[in-house]
Amino acid sequence: MRARIALEDGLVLAGRAIGAAGWAGGEVVFTTAMTGYQEVLSDPSYEGQVVTMAYPLIGNYGVSGEAWESSRPHVAGFVVGEAAGRPNHWRSEGSLTAWLARCEVVGVTGVDTRCLVRHLRTHGLQRGVVSTDDAPDADLVARARALPDIGTLDLVGRVSTPRVRRYAGSGPRVAVLDCGVKWGIVENLRRRGCDTWVLPHRTSAEEILDLRPAGLVLSPGPGDPKMLSPQVAQVRRLWERLPIFGICLGHQLIGRAAGAETFKLPYGHRGSNQPVKDLERGRVCVTTQNHGYAVDEAALDPDVIVTHRNLNDGTVEGLRHRRLPIMSVQYHPEGRPGPLDSAYLFEQWMSMIAPPARPEAAHRGAALNAR
Numbered sequence: 001m002r003a004r005i006a007l008e009d010g011l012v013l014a015g016r017a018i019g020a021a022g023w024a025g026g027e028v029v030f031t032t033a034m035t036g037y038q039e040v041l042s043d044p045s046y047e048g049q050v051v052t053m054a055y056p057l058i059g060n061y062g063v064s065g066e067a068w069e070s071s072r073p074h075v076a077g078f079v080v081g082e083a084a085g086r087p088n089h090w091r092s093e094g095s096l097t098a099w100l101a102r103c104e105v106v107g108v109t110g111v112d113t114r115c116l117v118r119h120l121r122t123h124g125l126q127r128g129v130v131s132t133d134d135a136p137d138a139d140l141v142a143r144a145r146a147l148p149d150i151g152t153l154d155l156v157g158r159v160s161t162p163r164v165r166r167y168a169g170s171g172p173r174v175a176v177l178d179c180g181v182k183w184g185i186v187e188n189l190r191r192r193g194c195d196t197w198v199l200p201h202r203t204s205a206e207e208i209l210d211l212r213p214a215g216l217v218l219s220p221g222p223g224d225p226k227m228l229s230p231q232v233a234q235v236r237r238l239w240e241r242l243p244i245f246g247i248c249l250g251h252q253l254i255g256r257a258a259g260a261e262t263f264k265l266p267y268g269h270r271g272s273n274q275p276v277k278d279l280e281r282g283r284v285c286v287t288t289q290n291h292g293y294a295v296d297e298a299a300l301d302p303d304v305i306v307t308h309r310n311l312n313d314g315t316v317e318g319l320r321h322r323r324l325p326i327m328s329v330q331y332h333p334e335g336r337p338g339p340l341d342s343a344y345l346f347e348q349w350m351s352m353i354a355p356p357a358r359p360e361a362a363h364r365g366a367a368l369n370a371r
Contacts, residue, residue: 003108005050005079006140007128008147011119015110018083019100023131025143026050026076027150029292030117032271036288036337037096038067040075041105044159044180045248045290047074047222048150050128054117054271056081062092063099069182069336073100074159074222077130078107079116106130124266125292151264155223156180156249160201167196172214172353175199177231179249180221184336188346189217202230205237215243215325215353218250220332225252225262225293232256239324245349246319246328248291254319254328255295258304265315268292269331272338275311276331278318284311287331288338294330295319325352 003017007028030052031040037058040051058080078100087095100107108130120126127147129140159180167186171193176186179201189196197211201221208216216238225232228249235257238244246254252262269289276287294315297306308318308329317330327349333342 001132003106003130003132004137004140005077005108005111005116005128005130006137006144007119007126008141008144009123009126010141011116012137012140013111013116015108017107017132018080018097018109019078019107020104021132022106023129023133023140023143024050024077024106025127025129025147027125028052028079028120028128029125029268029270030054030113030120031290032273033288033337034272036067036272038063039069039184039337041073041078042068042070043182043290044070044074045220045222047155047159047180048076048153049222050077050079050130051075052079052113052116052120053081054113056113057084058082059084059096060087061089062087062094063096064089064091064093066091069184070159073103073105075105078105079111079113079130080107080109081111081113083107083109106132120267125268151224151227153223154227156201156221156228159222161198162200164200165198167198169193169195171195172350173197173211174215174217174353175208175211175213176217176219177201177203177208177250179219179228179231181219182332182334182336184332184334185217185219185247188334188343192346192350201228203234205234208234208238209241213242215245215349218244218246218253218328220248220250220290222249224264225249225256228253239326243325243349243352244327248330248332251319251328251330252293252295254326255300255316258301258319260298260300261296262293263296264293265291269310269312272335274331276308276317277311278308280307285341286339287317287342288335289331291330327352
């Protein structure tokens with residue numbers, strides 16, 4: 001079946017359909033990762049986006065539930081150069097194309113993805129649609145132009161857990177404010193023994209403190225951090241009361257709580273090969289990233305310092321409070337997919353948090369769960 005991708009500026013590229021029939025639209029982005037398409041498809045941070053894989057051959061190792069980052073796909077659409085029809089891997093549970101169809105994700109293969117990525121790098125990210133319809137090209141472009149700006153959507157509200165989820169552990173109790181948390185982050189906390197409580201993104205500072213956690217993790221997630229002013233206010237209320245670790249969107253929330261503004265990047269950082277310099281250790285790490293916004297350090301609280309910097313464009317990749325146990329990174333230290341160069345950050349934060357919460361706090365967690 002014929003399929004096309006159309007951008008709001010009029011670019012239309014044709015290919016063949018993979019996945020579901022029909023059309024889907026969103027902000028068209030690209031990732032330079034050579035592997036990890038399963039993690040990309042199931043990453044809540046891609047909610048509302050049409051994802052283009054820059055690497056040409058996708059699907060060659062099939063799909064496996066072990067690699068998922070959430071319970072469902074979050075991409076609005078999927079664009080690849082060549083979709084492998086015969087996956088070859090001992091963990092494979094089926095082909096990518098069959099999985100896309102089963103999950104009702106509209107995709108297109110056979111597209112000149114090099115052309116598309118170069119176009120997005122030159123002209124910036126745009127709204128677009130992926131379609132198997134027979135509509136004229138002009139109609140698809142019109143659909144793309146009619147889509148809402150992704151920065152105006154409550155994407156975090158779509159992906160955050162509606163109720164408290166607990167992953168029991170014998171170590172310190174850790175609260176995770178779920179703005180779109182990846183399972184890889186939860187798994188990293190559990191591997192270190194944390195009694196992990198994943199909370200809805202609208203949980204108040206008082207409700208978090210009622211759990212008596214040893215620390216708080218601000219998760220990654222989709223969309224513009226400017227849409228999360230209520231969460232920024234809650235973070236600020238916890239500023240001197242809990243150790244806090246922000247990851248990706250969580251890093252941006254810490255930046256905004258520290259007085260900084262955030263801004264949209266021309267085409268974002270997405271891939272598992274992004275170089276970042278740890279300014280305090282004097283080392284360069286190769287990192288996994290997926291974000292379209294960055295922190296503007298100009299108005300940062302003087303007590304908050306930049307600890308990591310992107311070596312491609314110089315943007316802020318990490319923050320630390322000078323006297324409080326607060327730290328953040330713009331990238332993904334869990335490295336799913338991608339390198340594990342930055343896994344030490346979990347250990348660094350674990351060294352900041354207090355002893356395990358007292359058992360009597362359990363009834364407070366039960367009350368919050370009941371809500």
